Amino acid sequence: MTQPFIDLSEVTVRYGAQAQGTLALDRTNLRIEQGDFVALVGPSGCGKSTILKLVAGLLQPSSGGLIVGGRESPTTQQSGKTRIGLAFQNPTMLPWLTIRENVMMPLKIVEPFRQDYARKKKGEFAERAEALLAKVGLKGFGDKRPWQLSGGMLQRASLCRALIHEPQLLLLDEPFGALDSFTREELWALTQQLWQDTKPTVLLVTHDLREAAYLANRICVMSSRPGRILEDREVPFERPRTLAMSYAPEVSTLVQELRLRIAEARTAADAQAATESLSTERKVA
Amino acid sequence: MTSKLNPVMRQRLLSASALVGFFILWELACIATGVSDLVLPRPSQILQVLFEKMPLLWPHTVQTLYTTLVGFGLGVLVGIILGLLIGSSRTAYDVAYPLLVGFSSIPKVAVVPIFVVWFGAGTVPAILTSLVISIFPVVVNVATGLASTEPELEDVLRVLGAKKRDILWNVSLPRALPYLFASLKIAITLSFVGTVLAETVAANKGIGTVMMIASGNFDVPMVFAGLLILAVLGVILYALSSLVERRMTGWAQRKNDLGMAS
Numbered sequence: 264m265t266q267p268f269i270d271l272s273e274v275t276v277r278y279g280a281q282a283q284g285t286l287a288l289d290r291t292n293l294r295i296e297q298g299d300f301v302a303l304v305g306p307s308g309c310g311k312s313t314i315l316k317l318v319a320g321l322l323q324p325s326s327g328g329l330i331v332g333g334r335e336s337p338t339t340q341q342s343g344k345t346r347i348g349l350a351f352q353n354p355t356m357l358p359w360l361t362i363r364e365n366v367m368m369p370l371k372i373v374e375p376f377r378q379d380y381a382r383k384k385k386g387e388f389a390e391r392a393e394a395l396l397a398k399v400g401l402k403g404f405g406d407k408r409p410w411q412l413s414g415g416m417l418q419r420a421s422l423c424r425a426l427i428h429e430p431q432l433l434l435l436d437e438p439f440g441a442l443d444s445f446t447r448e449e450l451w452a453l454t455q456q457l458w459q460d461t462k463p464t465v466l467l468v469t470h471d472l473r474e475a476a477y478l479a480n481r482i483c484v485m486s487s488r489p490g491r492i493l494e495d496r497e498v499p500f501e502r503p504r505t506l507a508m509s510y511a512p513e514v515s516t517l518v519q520e521l522r523l524r525i526a527e528a529r530t531a532a533d534a535q536a537a538t539e540s541l542s543t544e545r546k547v548a
Numbered sequence: 549m550t551s552k553l554n555p556v557m558r559q560r561l562l563s564a565s566a567l568v569g570f571f572i573l574w575e576l577a578c579i580a581t582g583v584s585d586l587v588l589p590r591p592s593q594i595l596q597v598l599f600e601k602m603p604l605l606w607p608h609t610v611q612t613l614y615t616t617l618v619g620f621g622l623g624v625l626v627g628i629i630l631g632l633l634i635g636s637s638r639t640a641y642d643v644a645y646p647l648l649v650g651f652s653s654i655p656k657v658a659v660v661p662i663f664v665v666w667f668g669a670g671t672v673p674a675i676l677t678s679l680v681i682s683i684f685p686v687v688v689n690v691a692t693g694l695a696s697t698e699p700e701l702e703d704v705l706r707v708l709g710a711k712k713r714d715i716l717w718n719v720s721l722p723r724a725l726p727y728l729f730a731s732l733k734i735a736i737t738l739s740f741v742g743t744v745l746a747e748t749v750a751a752n753k754g755i756g757t758v759m760m761i762a763s764g765n766f767d768v769p770m771v772f773a774g775l776l777i778l779a780v781l782g783v784i785l786y787a788l789s790s791l792v793e794r795r796m797t798g799w800a801q802r803k804n805d806l807g808m809a810s
Contacts (some may be wrong), residue, residue, distance in 0.1 A: 347707045428708070
């Protein structure tokens with residue numbers, strides 16, 4: 264286990280044309296061990312989602328090295344690649360399918376399940392989807408259509424869709440961002456339980472520090488654009504964590520410290536942006 | 549009491565009475581003003597002509613319907629293929645769009661003489677006109693529908709290793725279906741316009757020809773009878789495509805259905 268599961272070394276990402284494009288990530292380093300649960304936090308636009316997309320293989324780094332699951336520079340087209348599950352803030356269920364069919368969608372696409380899909384979609388796969396739905400509290404909702412469910416229920420279904428093909432790597436991009444706080448806290452507990460069941464490697468992007476402290480083993484704080492990782496914190500609290508614990512003084516202290524760290528990064532970035540705009544104004548003049 | 553029990557029925561009743569009321573008003577207005585039937589015949593006259601001349605009108609009706617449906621069918625087929633080609637890639641969209649807009653802005657009346665020169669007067673120019681006129685809305689809608697796929701959803705599938713074909717088949721095509729069906733309703737009406745247009749200019753059969761000849765003979769009630777037939781055919785075809793739309797893409801119209809159910 265010398266090789267980490269995910270390894271970003273000196274990764275730079277630039278959107279748009281080479282020189283004048285926006286620098287989204289600047290020589291970022293990040294290592295994640297297999298089975299770990301890492302949260303990426305930071306101000307909006309700091310490149311959290313960019314890291315997620317890099318790891319997912321949706322984006323190629325402009326420079327630097329990227330290893331996911333022991334393979335260099337993953338692309339989405341590779342066969343035999345790391346199995347990845349993905350869930351966004353928007354549950355993106357397909358409205359013309361039932362919830363069960365939506366959850367089963369990855370089985371229709373991912374090797375090696377896709378060969379068996381036509382044969383097993385009524386039997387084994389449907390049972391599997393139902394079992395997973397039952398686990399997240401959606402027993403009996405498999406035949407409903409997405410618009411018949413509430414936002415929290417859709418997000419549960421979205422988690423099921425991200426997990427049905429037993430991914431080694433689970434990528435969560437602010438999955439609870441659009442939910443009310445009661446539902447959100449319910450889903451934290453659920454996510455922790457799902458993670459403890461199968462222990463996939465999880466990368467969670469969030470701007471909710473309490474969420475990060477509750478769920479993650481490690482919290483990486485990022486600076487404003489261009490993004491870099493400022494601080495890498497272990498979260499030592501024992502599992503399974505409870506909701507009461509997320510209000511404990513230790514957690515509050517941690518959250519407080521991280522919040523200050525982000526505020527610092529933000530003012531620094533603002534100051535930098537101000538000088539930059541000043542210098543361009545001078546150039547124009 | 550009844551209105552409370554069944555608002556849908558009440559709405560239908562109102563629509564029907566509006567339709568009947570329109571014709572009654574027309575009839576009364578004609579009688580009151582004493583307008584000549586060379587200018588505006590009464591609905592009762594039109595209906596009478598319609599029934600008396602039905603044996604004569606029927607083959608023309610069938611001809612017009614046939615021409616429209618063939619032109620519409622081919623137009624939709626070509627439209628879907630072009631829409632898929634254009635909508636599947638950004639570059640194709642950018643390259644083909646000006647060309648498409650250029651073609652669509654040509655008044656279709658101007659095209660009929662060319663078709664007549666190429667294929668002679670008759671059914672073929674009418675079919676072609678109806679085809680050409682119905683392509684544009686289908687192409688644009690299919691292309692737009694394909695382009696409207698949420699990028700996040702595409703990401704979810706791409707991360708799973710989905711190929712372009714998988715995404716097209718599982719997401720983009722179903723997503724484009726409501727757009728396609730919406731365009732069918734427009735295309736079928738346009739298709740009718742194309743057929744009748746070509747028939748009035750260069751054909752020896754069809755309702756358009758009948759109306760042309762009748763107006764030459766100052767047989768105005770006959771012209772209006774032709775108009776009525778066209779209106780009825782148009783409504784029937786529109787209703788049919790609406791029905792198919794609802795069957796195929798009920799998920800896109802859930803609000804309506806829920807409103808009906810509650």
